[in-house]
Amino acid sequence: MSAALVETNNFSWSIDWNIAGYKEEIVELALKDENGNAIDDVGNRWFIGQPIRVWYDYENIGIYGTAEADLAQSAEAKVPGEIKLRDQNGDGIITGDDRKIIGTDVPDYYGGLTTNFAYKNFDLSAFFYYRVGQTVYSNFHVGNNSLFFRYNNLNVDYWTIDNQDAQYPRPNQNQEFTRNNTTMGYFDGSYVKLRNVSLGYNFPEALTDKLGINGLRLYVSGQNLWFAAKYDTFDPEVDDPDTEDLPSLGSGTTPSTKLILFGLRAQF
């Protein structure tokens, strides 16, 4: 979609916008039940009706409080201060059957928006990119969040007797990793970012004629200067290329580079 919003001698403003999406769905698998109907391949994390790559895990619904000590024990053999999982099938205990599809890296939609302004000899253009609806898995919130005293840890809101509605479990020096720690790593990966922005000034002909050149332009441009995301640790566009099949954000991840470029262009 393109729109020229303003077009006068001195000022023009236009917008180009696009949106795209794709759907990925497993329709059949080799596994069949006794009646010959296709069934999910849980071992490979393949589910009929879902994209090929999904995260399949327990659902983290908070931290057990001291008032829930009995439930923590009966459902998960845990104690207050540990991660509370949702009992999806309501049978009172947490088993493998309570896992669910947490999300996928397939976005609901994505696209870009370019806008161009020109005022007299100045021009400004910007390109925004957005990607909405995908899940990201943050290794920072798992591997760097052990809540074990010996290791560095993210500065998180952790559980104590006096901080019962914390988002993260209690530190525990007897346990190298928090139980069900992977459930701390899933985030809405939606973001919008300013990929490129550029401001330019074309010197008037009166000057270029005097200098005996055809054109003179001064410009400054920037890349990746701004983003907004629900995942607040860093730019969630970046994947950690070292990890297996599903992308994750981890300590091996390099955030995308911010770049600012100044230039002067003369045409002869």
Ligand SMILES: [Ca+2]
């Ligand atoms: Ca259950």
